[in-house]
Amino acid sequence: MNANLVGILGxxxxxxxxxxxxxxxxxxxxVGFLGFSYVASFKAGLSILPRDLFxxxxxxxxxxxxxxxxxxxxxxxxxxxxxxYDAAYKVLGHIRGGLAISSIFxxxxxxxxxxxxxxxxxxxxxxxIPAMKRYGYDSTLATGCIAAAGTxxxxxxxxxxxxxxxxxxxxxxxxxxxSGILPGLVLACFMSIAVWLSCLKNPSYxxxxxxxxxxxxxxxxxxxxxxxxxxxxxxGGLLYGFFxxxxxxxxxxxxxxIIGLLRRELSWHSFIENTREALRTSCMILTIIAxxxxxxxxxxVSKIPLNLSNWVSSLKLPPFFIxxxxxxxxxxxxxxxxxxxxxxxxxxxxxxxxxxxGYDPIxxxxxxxxxxxxGVITPPVGVNVYVVKGIAKEVPLETIFKGVMPFLLxxxxxxxxxxxxxxxxxxxxxxxGR
Amino acid sequence: MEAFxxxxxxxxxxxxxxxxxxxxxxxSANIVDVVGAKFFKWPLPGALELISFSQVLAIAPAIAFGxxxxxxxRIDFLFxxxxxxxxVALGVFVSxxxxxxxxxxxxxxTKYAYSLQRSGEIGSVSKLPLFPFAYVFAFSLVPVMLFxxxxxxxxxxxx
Numbered sequence: 091m092n093a094n095l096v097g098i099l100g101x102x103x104x105x106x107x108x109x110x111x112x113x114x115x116x117x118x119x120x121v122g123f124l125g126f127s128y129v130a131s132f133k134a135g136l137s138i139l140p141r142d143l144f145x146x147x148x149x150x151x152x153x154x155x156x157x158x159x160x161x162x163x164x165x166x167x168x169x170x171x172x173x174x175y176d177a178a179y180k181v182l183g184h185i186r187g188g189l190a191i192s193s194i195f196x197x198x199x200x201x202x203x204x205x206x207x208x209x210x211x212x213x214x215x216x217x218x219i220p221a222m223k224r225y226g227y228d229s230t231l232a233t234g235c236i237a238a239a240g241t242x243x244x245x246x247x248x249x250x251x252x253x254x255x256x257x258x259x260x261x262x263x264x265x266x267x268x269s270g271i272l273p274g275l276v277l278a279c280f281m282s283i284a285v286w287l288s289c290l291k292n293p294s295y296x297x298x299x300x301x302x303x304x305x306x307x308x309x310x311x312x313x314x315x316x317x318x319x320x321x322x323x324x325x326g327g328l329l330y331g332f333f334x335x336x337x338x339x340x341x342x343x344x345x346x347x348i349i350g351l352l353r354r355e356l357s358w359h360s361f362i363e364n365t366r367e368a369l370r371t372s373c374m375i376l377t378i379i380a381x382x383x384x385x386x387x388x389x390x391v392s393k394i395p396l397n398l399s400n401w402v403s404s405l406k407l408p409p410f411f412i413x414x415x416x417x418x419x420x421x422x423x424x425x426x427x428x429x430x431x432x433x434x435x436x437x438x439x440x441x442x443x444x445x446x447x448g449y450d451p452i453x454x455x456x457x458x459x460x461x462x463x464x465g466v467i468t469p470p471v472g473v474n475v476y477v478v479k480g481i482a483k484e485v486p487l488e489t490i491f492k493g494v495m496p497f498l499l500x501x502x503x504x505x506x507x508x509x510x511x512x513x514x515x516x517x518x519x520x521x522x523g524r
Numbered sequence: 525m526e527a528f529x530x531x532x533x534x535x536x537x538x539x540x541x542x543x544x545x546x547x548x549x550x551x552s553a554n555i556v557d558v559v560g561a562k563f564f565k566w567p568l569p570g571a572l573e574l575i576s577f578s579q580v581l582a583i584a585p586a587i588a589f590g591x592x593x594x595x596x597x598r599i600d601f602l603f604x605x606x607x608x609x610x611x612v613a614l615g616v617f618v619s620x621x622x623x624x625x626x627x628x629x630x631x632x633x634t635k636y637a638y639s640l641q642r643s644g645e646i647g648s649v650s651k652l653p654l655f656p657f658a659y660v661f662a663f664s665l666v667p668v669m670l671f672x673x674x675x676x677x678x679x680x681x682x683x
């Protein structure tokens with residue numbers, strides 16, 4: 091059997107292992123090990139297995155992921171989310187659908203200190219869903235809006251997905267981070283339009299909330315000043331080369347801890363519990379990355395990425411069409427496979443193709459994150475939907491999936507905009523990242 | 525059986541606490557390095573290696589308890605639709621494969637750690653020997669193996 095055929099068989103076996111509920115990381119390590127052993131030699135397979143895993147787990151660049159996850163959890167335990175929600179609520183809550191719109195912008199703001207979509211959805215869901223319920227919001231809109239807006243956590247920097255993409259493709263993490271800001275704001279605006287249109291069609295979906303005076307609004311905004319400072323220190327320091335990504339994540343985590351201590355919102359118990367949660371999330375991600383390296387070596391010796399890239403180039407198809415196909419693959423794949431393993435598996439295959447077509451790697455990173463955002467809310471593996479279901483236990487899963495649909499359209503619209511107008515993603519890296 | 529499962533869970537939890545110490549080591553080394561480098565012109569010597577190796581101490585021991593908590597991603601939606609007997613058969617098959625894989629990694633990682641010990645490989649700046657971290661990685665696979673053994677036995681027993 092030639093190496094290409096073994097590679098294709100390996101991918102089929104990998105998908106089969108996923109479907110029979112083998113842990114994703116273990117599936118990749120097993121198929122990678124067996125495939126590599128078949129193509130190279132069993133001795134070589136046995137040799138790369140522990141080396142790949144150990145080298146990845148002891149990789150300095152990957153420790154940035156651990157630190158940014160820690161930052162997100164400490165920000166959560168420091169109560170930063172509640173102040174952001176309070177500010178958004180006081181500014182926008184009085185308009186029709188305003189609580190949902192304020193939740194979207196609160197998610198965007200929380201995304202500026204937390205790099206995870208599930209953590210953003212969980213934090214804001216706990217605050218916003220009870221508030222929306224109190225003011226008679228329809229549960230479809232309330233839950234759908236939080237599940238979808240949680241994805242802003244991975245688009246607006248810092249972002250775990252951008253970090254993984256940056257490490258895998260050796261792109262500047264700072265440039266990748268700031269490239270997500272404008273698309274994140276565009277997405278937040280499109281999502282707000284989706285809320286507004288839903289409420290226009292059915293006014294009972296999102297009644298008006300209470301009005302607040304200007305002084306109250308200003309006070310609420312002022313209370314989020316420390317979040318702004320933390321964001322500027324972390325992202326600014328990273329962008330201007332003052333910190334490495336790992337250092338920036340560490341400084342962000344320390345900053346969130348200090349804010350929590352100064353505001354007396356952080357207890358010893360929550361510090362320990364959030365450290366453990368951060369460790370569990372980091373462990374899950376890094377185990378997948380380490381095991382994907384074994385699989386990646388198998389793909390390399392099977393020459394599939396190289397041959398696929400050459401084959402696509404020889405097709406003479408318009409580059410736009412190839413990007414469309416790649417986005418479609420991510421959309422469909424994202425419905426069935428969780429975002430992180432999907433991008434870890436596919437980037438080594440698609441990245442050379444996209445770069446070969448002359449596209450900007452930073453721009454492609456933004457596209458990857460946008461399609462990942464869609465993957466986390468589409469059935470059946472819409473992880474954010476399950477997070478929201480955990481908060482709003484009385485709301486049926488189908489209702490939440492129905493609720494995310496208008497926001498999915500908003501995400502598609504944003505993706506089309508970024509594909510059609512690349513400066514949306516590239517303007518800030520061009521201006522600030524020189 | 526319950527006693528064995530309880531023991532494995534306790535061991536895995538103890539390993540996770542070792543991981544908590546590891547992640548706090550990464551965090552502390554990072555902060556000491558940043559504060560030292562930016563304010564006192566004294567970066568922590570070998571910080572990069574210290575952080576990298578601490579990551580092994582953090583992540584590897586936490587794998588097993590993550591399996592107990594279900595934090596390691598699995599795709600459930602299709603599996604849940606299978607008939608009961610097929611679920612049992614596939615469950616045993618998957619646990620067995622994962623057990624064998626963990627065993628292979630454990631054996632190979634122990635050999636790898638031993639080779640590092642014999643060659644005396646050390647970090648270029650920190651001068652920290654690599655082999656203890658490789659051993660930690662290898663022995664962290666023990667509760668992982670035990671988890672899959674427990675999982676396999678539990679599926680067979682519930683059949």
